[in-house]
Amino acid sequence: MPALVKALCDTARFAVNGIFTETCIHCRKRVAEEGLLCYACSEKICINAAPPHRGIYPVYSAAEYSGALKSLFAAAKFSERYRALHMLSRYAEKSLGVFAAKDTLFVAMPSRRTFLKRLLSAAVGKDKVFFGAYRMLSMRDSNKILGEAERFRRIQESLMLSGKRLPQAERYVLCDDTLTTGATLNRAAWLLEKERQVPREKIVLWSLLYNQRQHEEVI
Numbered sequence: 653m654p655a656l657v658k659a660l661c662d663t664a665r666f667a668v669n670g671i672f673t674e675t676c677i678h679c680r681k682r683v684a685e686e687g688l689l690c691y692a693c694s695e696k697i698c699i700n701a702a703p704p705h706r707g708i709y710p711v712y713s714a715a716e717y718s719g720a721l722k723s724l725f726a727a728a729k730f731s732e733r734y735r736a737l738h739m740l741s742r743y744a745e746k747s748l749g750v751f752a753a754k755d756t757l758f759v760a761m762p763s764r765r766t767f768l769k770r771l772l773s774a775a776v777g778k779d780k781v782f783f784g785a786y787r788m789l790s791m792r793d794s795n796k797i798l799g800e801a802e803r804f805r806r807i808q809e810s811l812m813l814s815g816k817r818l819p820q821a822e823r824y825v826l827c828d829d830t831l832t833t834g835a836t837l838n839r840a841a842w843l844l845e846k847e848r849q850v851p852r853e854k855i856v857l858w859s860l861l862y863n864q865r866q867h868e869e870v871i
């Protein structure tokens with residue numbers, strides 16, 4: 653049965669290639685040498701870019717959501733690729749490092765996936781991150797299809813404090829994986845200020861990636 657033999661050979665070749673070489677997850681052309689990316693793609697990654705700041709709280713991000721970082725983010729968050737998470741956590745660690753010397757509490761935004769939890773645990777240490785401070789009333793509908801005004805309204809209605817007592821800190825860094833309009837993080841900060849009486853100057857917003865396109869949600 654030559655067809656079967658050929659199929660078996662193809663399968664074997666595919667498996668061997670899969671073990672010994674990997675194609676860059678971004679350009680899908682060159683061999684991946686740096687983590688899951690080829691050198692050319694990984695060299696283009698620009699970290700420590702400042703997000704546009706328009707709200708009342710200071711905003712920090714590790715990098716812009718663009719180029720190879722889009723592929724890395726998707727691999728880490730949706731396919732749970734360990735090496736992608738590892739690379740992103742290095743960027744997060746660098747970016748969050750500026751707060752490390754202070755009496756800082758990193759507060760994670762709620763998420764259906766484990767990505768943010770794993771990222772922050774790897775970047776600053778599990779004991780420095782507070783999980784479960786917030787909850788979303790309904791996270792069934794994707795925000796993707798919503799316009800900006802409707803998205804803001806949804807977040808106003810659905811994001812709330814969980815009721816867990818927050819430890820005292822000199823600085824609260826509210827952390828999310830992506831920031832587009834900033835609606836989630838700004839609402840979270842506002843709740844902390846109004847319902848927990850945390851002084852405004854103690855609150856900082858942080859996202860791993862920020863998206864320049866204001867009217868398009870990342871997820």
Ligand SMILES: [Zn+2]
Nearest residue numbers: 676679690693
């Ligand atoms: Zn590449």
